[in-house]
Amino acid sequence: MRMKSGGLRFCVGALFVVLWAGCYPGEIDSASQTDVVLTFHKIGADFKVNNTLSMPDSIVDISKAAGASSSLDHQYDAQILAKIQQQFQAIGYTFVNPATTKPDAVVLVAGITVDNYQAWAGYPWWGYWGWWGSWGYWGYSASSAGSSSWYYPWSPVVVTSYKSGTLFINLVDPDIPPPQAGQAVSIWGAALNGMLEGTSTEILSRIATNITQAFAQSPYLSTQ
Template sequence: MERKWSVLPAFAGVWLGIMSCYPGGVTSSEQLDLVITSHDDTVTFSRFSTYVVLDSVVHIDLEDNANDSLLSRDNDALILARVAANMEAMGYLEEMDPLNNTPDVVLLVGALAVTKSAYASYDWWPWYGWGYPPGWGCCGPGYGWGYPWQPVQTVSYAVGTLVITMMDPSRPSLGFDTAPVLWVAGINGVLAGSTSSIGTRLATSIDQAFDQSPYLSPLVATPTTPN
């Protein structure tokens, strides 16, 4: 048997194997949504009962866009209502006269957006699909798996982050511009699709942020160190 013919099938096997290393991957904007929560574990949330959600979503424009084109206010009312609904569902009561009766916790909602760029190329190999985002490939950050004849395009996309912060107004400030935070949720995703579809994703993610934070409920005795 010729030596070269005995080696080639083996290398063909290796090639086939390596090509199938990373099947699947992102197929929709929803799959890029991320919900991150964290809390001060020295706080016993069961001692709280009333809340207020500030009446505006603070838009933070990191790119100094004069027209604030990346962020729409179309979903602001939905966001604030959803946060309040989740607080009610957890057992909190909204303080209707916060000027005279200090609520136990105050929730601030902020939003920011940035533009990101990525190289995209369409592979003929069926299970790779669109390369996304930078570094999404075999060869490390900044390099996607590619072939010389593939069309390569640069795509820009907007990424939005919603930040929900829960604070205790009775606790002293830690310093200028710094206040103690009891709980924070970050909701991050690609701003793609219609206003209503983004609104649906925001609502789902806000619900998720509270679902994965059961310790927030004033009805649950949390096994944490009293403050």
């Protein structure tokens, strides 16, 4: 009887574990799922009075502008700026040449990329215990490693890295007095943030999708 009872408990328990482990809650499984589009606007801003816009022909590198080095890739500036211009035009704005016509507002686009590092101290180090006797060999291997992860047999630590990027779009109204001289007031802004993983084509496609989303969630921008 005890055998049957014990076996039953084991079987039912095993069933629980299988069911439990098999339905682990969802997590991010693609770079596009890290994309976030944040938009904000100045309360009380009248978007109907700004019909003409101008926009510089390059994306400002925030890190470089602040005096630091940057890895911002300007290869796709033209496509990104064209997409932004297209979205503004679709809701009634007209782009003018600031050299000949004073625009009602200015669109400023800036970007930044950041390398993020995470160190996991809880990594199951016992799997590397065998390397202890081959210290010299491991040292050689580590010096030639070229991947984005490094494993240290003498410490239970693994380091992973990923690159994230943010694109800022600002609509600046020069007619609104700034709080301090030399500043400008943004009446609408968008921040597009996400993990920069995948091919350039994929990343560019995600940026285009997110630019479209920024305008879709800002219906008040329309001049109509």
